[in-house]
Amino acid sequence: MTVAAEGSSCQSVSVMGATGGSKVSVRGALDSKALRDDLYFDAGCLLALSLVHGSPVSFFSRALFQCLFNYPPNQPLSVKHMTPYTHVTCQVSRIAEAETLDDVKDVLEESWEFMELAGCNRPISRLQEREALVEDLVSFMMITRLQLPLQRFREGLQTLGVFDQVQLFPAVFLSVFCDTAVRLTAQTVDQIFTVNFSEQEERLSREKPVVAFWRNFLQDCEGRGQAGARPGPGRGQGQAGARPGPGRGQAGARLGPGRGQAGGPGWNRAGARLGPGWGQAGARPGPG
Template sequence: MKEDRYFIAGRAIAVSLIRGGRPAAFLSPTVFFCLVEGPEMAKPLLKDVADSDLCEKIKRVTECKSFEDLRATTEPLEEYLANAGCLRPLRRLEDKNLLVDDILMFQVIHSVRGPFERLRDGLRTLGVLDKIQTHPNSFYPLLCWSPATLTADLVDSFFTIRLSPVDSNRRHAEEVVVPFWRDYLADSEDQEGTQKLGTILSFATGANTVPPIGFSPQPSIEFLHQEYDAGTTSKLPIANTCINCLKLPLYTSYRNFQEHMDFALGNTHGFGLA
C-alpha cells in the first residue's frame, strides 16, 4: 500500500488487456463480483479465506451441532472477533450462520478494502473498469482463473503455414514436414497435455496462453531451407516472436524432427515465463 502497488497492478492489467497482452486470470470470483457489483453486495465464501488456520476455525463454527459447541468453538476466536468488530451476541445455534457471514465479510472484504479500492482505481485506466462492469460475462474468463484448455488442434489452427509454390523442390520438402508438425502437437498433448502445448506456443509467440484479443500478427510457420544462414541448414527450429513466426527445420524422419524440437524447447528459457 505504501508503494501503491495495487494501483500499479490494476493499471498494468488494464493496459495489458487493451494492448492484447496475456490475460490476468488469477482473480477469485468473489473479487471479480466486487469489481462488477461493488464490495457492499459481495457474499464471500469460506474458500475465499487464504489464512488456513482461520479457515479451519471458521469451518468448526459452521459444523457446530449444539449451542454449547458453538460457545466453546467461538471462545478461541474472541480476540479476533473483537478486533474485527464481529461481537454478535450468540443466543441460539442458528446465530452461527450470521456470525460466519460477519467473519467472512470482514476477512475477505473489509480488511482488504484499501488495497481493493486502489486495484479498482488502476483498472479505471483507459476506461477498462467501465467495460468490465458493462460486459462482465466477457471479462470473467480473462480475469478469473480457470483450467487452460489448449489442444493440439487449437494450437495448429493458430498458425498459417506458408508453403513454397506447388511442384517445386522446396514444396515437396515442406510437405513432408507439415505432418511431422501436426504429429508433434498431437504427441505433446498426449504426453504432457496443456503445459507442453503452452511451451510450444510460447516458443513461437512469446505467450503461453491466447491473448484476450487474439494474436497480432497471426502466427505463421515457415521452413528452413539450405540458403538460410549463408549456405547452412539449421537443424533446430527458430522463432521470431516479434512477428509470431516459427521456422521449422526440414527432416525426412519424424524421430529426428521430434528430437530437435524437444531439444530446442527444453533449452530455450525466456520472457520470464515458467
C-alpha cells in the same frame, strides 16, 4: 540482449505480495508493504495493459471478480471464497460446521482477539445465530478489510478505460478474467516476450544459450504443472525430484569410488571415507 514483454512498463514491479495467489486462481490478500508501496495500483495498471495487448489474464477467482466489479450483483460470499488453509479460515469454518452451541463458544473463546477486531465478539445464545456470525466474519475478511487495496486496484484497472468497459459488460468479462478456455502453456508465455539479440558475434554466442535455457525452464514449469514434479533427464522417480548425477545414490549424495548403497568397501554409511585401519564407527583403533 534486451527482452521486452508486451504491455509491460519499464519499471520492474513485484506484486506477489499484493495478490495472494493459489494454485488455481488469484484471491485478494492484504499486504501492508504492498499497500504502503501502492503495488495494488501498479498491479491493476499492469493487468489492464496486459489485457489490452492480448496477453492472458484469466486467473482471477470468482470472489475477487465479484469484490472488484460487484458481479454477480448482491450475491453473498461464503467461507469457501476465503483463502484456504489459513488460521482465520479454519476458525470460521469450525464455526460454520459446529454441531452444538458449546462448539461455537469454544471457537469464540479461542479466537476472542480476532472476534474483537472484526466487531463480532458478541454472546451467542442459540446455535442458529452462527449463520449470521459467519456471514459477518466473511464480510469483514473479504470486503471491509480489503476496501482500500481493492479501491486502488480498481483505479489501476482504469488504465486505458478497462475498468469502465468491465462495468458495462461484466458477464462478458467474467470469462476473460476468471475462466481460461485455453490452458496456459510454455509457448504462450514465450510469445509474450520479444528477444532482441546483439549484433556482435561474441555476445550473440553467449546470448543464444540463455534464451535456450529460458525456454527449457518454461517447458519444465509446464511439465511440473501437469504432473507435480517433473523428472528431468536422468532423474529417478523419487518424490523429491532431485537429479542424481553419475555415481549418485537414491538420496542424491555423490558416491565416491568403491561406495555402494550401504557404504561400500572402505566407506562408512555416512559417506565418509575410512582411512587404513579405521573401523566402521570412524574411530581409529590403537595398537593391539
